[in-house]
Amino acid sequence: MIYIIFIILLVFAELLYFRIADHFNIIDKPNERSSHTSVTLRGGGILFWVGVLFYFLMSGWHYPWFFAGLTLVAAISFADDVKLQSPIVRLVLQFIGLLLMSIQWQLFDFSWIIVVLVIVVSVGVLNAFNFMDGINGITGGYSLAVLASLWYVNNYVTAFVDNNLIYLVFLALLVFNFFNFRIKAKCFAGDVGAVSIAFILIFILGMLIIKTGDLSYIAFLLVYGVDSVLTIVHRILLKENITEPHRMHLYQLLSNELKVPQLLVSTIYAVLQLLISFGFIMFYSVSLWYLVIVAVLLTVVYLIIKRKYFHLHRS
Numbered sequence: 001m002i003y004i005i006f007i008i009l010l011v012f013a014e015l016l017y018f019r020i021a022d023h024f025n026i027i028d029k030p031n032e033r034s035s036h037t038s039v040t041l042r043g044g045g046i047l048f049w050v051g052v053l054f055y056f057l058m059s060g061w062h063y064p065w066f067f068a069g070l071t072l073v074a075a076i077s078f079a080d081d082v083k084l085q086s087p088i089v090r091l092v093l094q095f096i097g098l099l100l101m102s103i104q105w106q107l108f109d110f111s112w113i114i115v116v117l118v119i120v121v122s123v124g125v126l127n128a129f130n131f132m133d134g135i136n137g138i139t140g141g142y143s144l145a146v147l148a149s150l151w152y153v154n155n156y157v158t159a160f161v162d163n164n165l166i167y168l169v170f171l172a173l174l175v176f177n178f179f180n181f182r183i184k185a186k187c188f189a190g191d192v193g194a195v196s197i198a199f200i201l202i203f204i205l206g207m208l209i210i211k212t213g214d215l216s217y218i219a220f221l222l223v224y225g226v227d228s229v230l231t232i233v234h235r236i237l238l239k240e241n242i243t244e245p246h247r248m249h250l251y252q253l254l255s256n257e258l259k260v261p262q263l264l265v266s267t268i269y270a271v272l273q274l275l276i277s278f279g280f281i282m283f284y285s286v287s288l289w290y291l292v293i294v295a296v297l298l299t300v301v302y303l304i305i306k307r308k309y310f311h312l313h314r315s
Contacts, residue, residue: 003171006054010175013050017043018187026082028188040185043081044176045139045193048200049074051172055165062162066203069100073126073199078192087243091123097199098122105206122202125221128228129198130191134247135255137181137266139189142224143197144173145270149220149277150204157281160211161204169200181263216287219280219294223273226298227251234306248313250302257312 021027021041028042049070056067076093079085098119102108107115133139151166176193179186189197201221209217218225227250235242247256251269254260276294283290 003167006051006168007171007175009054010047010051010172011178014044014047014175014179014187017046021187024082026190028190041187043078043190043192044179044187045189045196046074046078047172047176048169048193048196051168052165052200055162055168058168059162059164063104063165063203065100065104069097069104070196070199070203072100073097074192074196077195078190081190081192094123094126094195095119098126101199101203101206104203105210107210118206122206125202126195126198128224130194132224132228132249132251133189133194134249134252135262135266136183136185137177137263138251138269139194139197140173140177140180141266141270142273143201144170144177145274145277146201146220147173147204148274149281150201150208152278153208153217153281158208158211161207166204169197173197181266183261183263214287216280216291219287219291220273220277222276222291222295222298223269226295226302230299230302230306250305253305253309253313257309 018041021043026042028040052067052070056062056064073094076085076090080090101122102115102119107118129139132142147166147170150161151163151170154161154163154166176189180189205217205220209215231249232242235246235248240246247253251265255262255265279294280287280290
C-alpha cells in the first residue's frame with residue numbers, strides 16, 4: 001500500500017514539475033545534433049532525485065553522505081538544464097559530490113590512489129550516461145535493466161544495500177518512463193535526470209563491489225560502457241572535440257541514419273544489458289572471463305556496424 005502511495009506522489013511531483021518547466025520555459029529545442037524534431041520539456045528526470053528524497057525521509061535519514069552528494073550533483077545538472085553552466089563548475093561539483101559519496105562508501109579506508117581512480121572513473125560514468133541520453137526511452141529503460149540486476153543480486157546472492165532504496169528508484173523510473181518511453185515523449189530526462197540516475201546506480205553498484213571485492217560487476221554497465229568508450233576513441237581518431245555534443249554513438253547511428261524506431265533501439269539496449277547481467281550471474285564462477293568475452297563480442301558488433309554504416313552519418 002505504501003508503494004502505491006509513493007507512485008501517486010511521484011506522478012503528482014512529475015506533473016507539478018511539468019507546470020513549473022512550462023512556466024519557466026525549461027525546454028529542449030531540436031537542433032542539427034538532436035534526434036528529436038519537436039520542442040519538449042526538459043528535466044523530467046528530476047523525479048529520480050525526488051524518489052531518493054522520499055527514501056531518505058522514509059528511512060530516517062539513511063545514507064546521508066550519498067544523498068548530499070546526489071543533491072549537489074542534481075542541483076548543478078538542473079541549473080545546466082535551465083541555463084548553460086561552465087563545464088569546469090559542473091566538473092568540480094561532480095567531483096565534490098562523488099567525494100561525499102566516497103565518505104558514504106567508507107572509501108577513505110583504502111589507499112588514496114584507489115579513491116582517485118574510483119572518482120575519476122565515476123565522473124566518466126556520470127558523463128557517459130549524460131551523452132547516452134539522446135533518444136526516447138533509453139535512459140529510463142537501460143537504468144531499469146541495471147537496477148533489476150542489482151535488485152536480484154541484493155535479494156538472491158548477497159545483501160549489500162537497503163532494498164527500499166532500490167524500490168523507490170524503481171518506482172521513479174517507472175513513472176518517468178510513462179512520460180518518456182513514447183514515440184512522442186512528454187518530457188526528456190535532461191542533465192538532471194541522466195546524471196542523477198547515473199549517480200544513484202554508481203552508488204548501489206559501488207556498495208556491491210565493496211561488499212564482494214569483485215570489480216567484474218562492472219559488467220552491469222557493459223553495454224553503455226562499450227558504446228561510450230569506443231565512440232570516444234572514434235572521435236579522437238577523427239580529431240574531434242570529445243566534449244562537444246555529437247551524433248556518433250552507435251544508438252544514434254541506428255535511430256538517425258538507419259531509421260530504426262527509437263523505442264526499439266532503447267529496448268534493444270535495455271534487454272541486451274539485462275541478458276548480459278543475468279548471464280554474468282549464471283556464470284559467476286568464471287566472471288572475469290565472461291566479462292572479457294562479452295566485451296570483445298560487443299566491440300566486434302560495434303565495429304562491424306560502424307564500419308558498414310558510418311558513411312551515412314558523414315553524408
